Amino acid sequence: MGNDRFRPQLVMRRGRLDELPEVQLPDGYGLRCYGDESDGAAWEQIVAAAFGRETEPGEFETRMKRHEAFRPERVLFAIHDDMPVATASAWDSPGWGEQTGQVHMGGVAPGHQGKHLGYWVS
Numbered sequence: 001m002g003n004d005r006f007r008p009q010l011v012m013r014r015g016r017l018d019e020l021p022e023v024q025l026p027d028g029y030g031l032r033c034y035g036d037e038s039d040g041a042a043w044e045q046i047v048a049a050a051f052g053r054e055t056e057p058g059e060f061e062t063r064m065k066r067h068e069a070f071r072p073e074r075v076l077f078a079i080h081d082d083m084p085v086a087t088a089s090a091w092d093s094p095g096w097g098e099q100t101g102q103v104h105m106g107g108v109a110p111g112h113q114g115k116h117l118g119y120w121v122s
Contacts, residue, residue, distance in 0.1 A: 004017065023101040025120055026116075029115070030080075031120065032079060033072060034075035034076075039064075040061060040064075043064070044059050046086065046108070047059075047105060049109045063087065071090075074089055078108075085109045085111075085112040086117035086121050088103050089104040090103065103122045
């Protein structure tokens with residue numbers, strides 16, 4: 001009888017990307033990709049709040065943007081009142097094999113949790 005709280009409940013695996021569900025964000029929310037340097041600071045704030053830890057200034061630059069898997073169009077943000085409030089990245093690496101990737105650094109800012117935003121940015 002292990003502690004099920006720490007056992008993964010859902011494995012997100014898709015063999016095809018042409019059958020993704022239609023995005024249905026809550027009213028007042030939108031989706032967009034990474035756009036400019038201000039999004040790096042927004043990412044740091046979301047990650048710090050979602051994971052309850054401090055981020056270093058410029059952490060997005062060193063941890064994300066300089067990584068070989070970084071693609072601006074693969075860093076998604078859910079926005080509310082034009083402010084990023086959730087994020088996740090589609091990450092891949094040449095060493096993983098063709099058509100293999102992962103959802104990386106997903107988080108939702110407090111006050112916006114419980115609205116399935118993590119699902120939609122993933």
